[in-house]
Amino acid sequence: MFSALLAPGDHVICQHPVNELLYKVPQSLGAEVTLWTTEPTKRWQVNTEELKEMIKDNTKMIVIQSPCDPTGAIVSKATLEALVEIAQEKDIIILADESYRPLFHSISPSDEDFPPSTINMGYMRVVVTGTTSKAYSLAGIKAGWIASKDLNILDACARSIQYASLTASSLEGALAAEATSDRCIHALLGKNITLCRTNLNLLQAFIEEHSWACSWVKPLAGTTAMLKFHKMGKPVDDEAFCLELLANFDVLICPASKCFGDKTRFRGYVRIAFGRPEAKMKAALAALAAFMEEMYEDIPTVSNR
CATH class of the missing domain: 3.40.640.10 (Type I PLP-dependent aspartate aminotransferase-like (Major domain))
Incomplete structure (x- = not known):
């Protein structure tokens, strides 16, 4: 196009x-x-x-x-x-x-x-x-x-x-x-919207529990959200965060400064997709919570600039 x-x-x-x-x-x-x-x-x-x-x-x-x-x-x-x-x-x-x-x-x-x-x-x-x-x-x-x-x-x-x-x-x-026909579209979209609302509530609960370390602007639509992780007023190294999470807990999320920025924009931000089945979303968030408890302290920070 x-x-x-x-x-x-x-x-x-x-x-x-x-x-x-x-x-x-x-x-x-x-x-x-x-x-x-x-x-x-x-x-x-x-x-x-x-x-x-x-x-x-x-x-x-x-x-x-x-x-x-x-x-x-x-x-x-x-x-x-x-x-x-x-x-x-x-x-x-x-x-x-x-x-x-x-x-x-x-x-x-x-x-x-x-x-x-x-x-x-x-x-x-x-x-x-x-x-x-x-x-x-x-x-x-x-x-x-x-x-x-x-x-x-x-x-x-x-x-x-x-x-x-x-x-x-x-x-x-x-x-x-x-x-996309009238016969299928409403049931299909209804199921997916319900799933997104359920998983978004799970994600919001995680953020509220870890408000000392992360924040967000709650998404209105779609299946993705941007979360910012920080320590002592500084953004964390989001690439290191994602690599350690993947290596140690087998959870894959995107470092925003690398995937959407130029390594200066979106420092500390990660992209999370929440369109997965509810059971997998719960398992991923449980793993992320364990990562926060066990390894977050060791993740380096970067400059705000």
């Missing part, structure tokens, strides 16, 4: 942190990328006033991910409205990765911040991507979709897909269609 819509020298603005492919792929195609950074102190929310200052004459695309991996934040309805107004004025494409939609476990559709799909915001130059592998828990089905009301965008993407991929599996397409 990026190869269909971008050319070397185009400027792309990308929400951050997000799945790194959303900015690494444009960079690999020769695009100039500006990261539209979010902060935990602002609940990982993007700021459209900052966005206005980032736009250049060659800005071709603005990329968002909502719900967001790794933070579990959403781009609110009001922010989407402001974003569309900005993009429309400059004729900029909005690409919205909605892979975790509609896995909204901690925000209600009646909430004023609840976001509609970006494709329904009244702007033609929007392209939305989705997949069966996240919200639907069907990672074994290699199926996804691109949606846009702009036929030129769809035609460009279709040509690119035909060039890059010979064919998609008919069986996987049929399974994806069945999973």
Whole structure:
């Protein structure tokens, strides 16, 4: 999709942190990328006033991910409205990765911040991507979709897909269609939302019990969260934390400064996925609690800068 819509020298603005492919792929195609950074102190929310200052004459695309991996934040309805107004004025494409939609476990559709799909915001130059592998828990089905009301965008993407991929599996397409049909979708999503709420409560209980060492901004959607671990007012070395946890307790989580930052941003932060079966989540948190008791004291800290 990026190869269909971008050319070397185009400027792309990308929400951050997000799945790194959303900015690494444009960079690999020769695009100039500006990261539209979010902060935990602002609940990982993007700021459209900052966005206005980032736009250049060659800005071709603005990329968002909502719900967001790794933070579990959403781009609110009001922010989407402001974003569309900005993009429309400059004729900029909005690409919205909605892979975790509609896995909204901690925000209600009646909430004023609840976001509609970006494709329904009244702007033609929007392209939305989705997949069966996240919200639907069907990672074994290699199926996804691109949606846009702009036929030129769809035609460009279709040509690119035909060039890059010979064919998609008919069986996987049929399974994806069945999973997203009215016959299956509500039961499937209902089960996954319930699981996320259950596991999120388990994770919250762990954080409250270990508030002396960790904190978070509770996610609103998706299956991931960012936790910050600290000692004596300093962030821990999150890479050392994760490596020791894996080596000694067989629990795998992501060091955020390495996986989402440049080793200076997100120091002390780790990404935790909580979409696993409840029994496995309980076992992982029990192992993490044991790690905190037995080994946390030995984890080094790093500078706040």
